[in-house]
Amino acid sequence: MSVLVATDLDRTMIYSQAAMGEAQFAALDTVCVEIYRDAPLSYMTTTAVELLARLADEVPVIPTTTRTPAQYERIALPGSPFRYAVASNGGRILVDGADDPGWRRHVERSVSESGSDLDEVLAELRTRLDDSWVQSLRVADDLFCYLVVEPISQPDDFLPAWQDWCAARGWTASQQGRKIYATPRSVTKSAAIAEVRRRLVDDGTISADAELCAAGDGWLDTDLLEAADHAIRPRHGELDLLGWSTPGLSVTAETGALAGVEILEWFHDRCSVRTASDPGRPDVRAVGTS
Structure with a gap:
């Protein structure tokens, strides 16, 4: 093949x-x-x-x-x-539908060695939020987080500023429709x-x-x-x-x-x-x- x-x-x-x-x-x-x-x-x-x-x-x-x-x-x-x-x-890598714990351990080591941890990112993110445009803040798989937002009410300067903060700490930020993700770069x-x-x-x-x-x-x-x-x-x-x-x-x-x-x-x-x-x-x- x-x-x-x-x-x-x-x-x-x-x-x-x-x-x-x-x-x-x-x-x-x-x-x-x-x-x-x-x-x-x-x-x-x-x-x-x-x-x-x-x-x-x-x-x-x-x-x-x-x-x-x-x-x-x-x-x-x-x-x-x-x-x-x-x-x-x-x-996560799923093998026949089951999680591969070895890969997950590898990922967790990579994250710990490459920048800020999830708790630090969440703490900073919470200081930047406003209920007028953020519907919820969610954590995914104890690995990354994302916001669910109302894009029409979202401040124009939020995403660029958040991307700069994340980039300096080994993370990336991106927006897909109503979701704004923060993920470890590794x-x-x-x-x-x-x-x-x-x-x-x-x-x-x-x-x-x-x-x-x-x-x-x-x-x-x-x-x-x-x-x-x-x-x-x-x-x-x-x-x-x-x-x-x-x-x-x-x-x-x-x-x-x-x-x-x-x-x-x-x-x-x-x-x-x-x-x-x-x-x-x-x-x-x-x-x-x-």
Whole structure:
């Protein structure tokens, strides 16, 4: 096997009704893939469901999310069960659905050696908040934190100032819609995917020269997109608002859930090209001809 796929989930593979927009949600055939508090929350188009299930049957697919393991487990993702998944923005590697304690210990050591701890960050953050624009402050997996805010009321200078404070202490701050994340700089999706890739090479699942294809829409996906051999982002979300790019990056023509379909088609194209070029692999189109 010469391809590995790592993909973000929210607003890349799966979409809430709000993320799609009312018109798109009404026009598309969708499947609910997440129930939360007895109500449907996240969807995929029927085409995306078929494409992801087929992709997972052909190559290793690693769901790669900032969600905690408990939040990730709410999703009935096509192609499940996945041998590996990355949760908590790289703070957790799940193996056959179970947490890998060795990786978590490695992450905790890295955080302790690289900057401020979560308690210090929370203490400082609380001094900067105002109930007029902050709905809640939440801690995720005892590893990072995020605010749920009303963007229309959010002070213009909050995020730049908070980013500067975090950067000086080994943390990063980013905003995705109504959520503002503060995460340790040493906790990344790319580091967790590199570890998964190493394991898949060691056990012979993929070849040593296997190429990484990745997708994501937010600032917390940038390290993953930069580390990939082939990367794509949707034409919406935080990175699109920032105009973010990196050499070789593809950007979808579509937005919303249709961008998710386009990303999956792109994955299939990349995997087909790479598989056909595998050295020593017979060209299936030539079988039976001479």
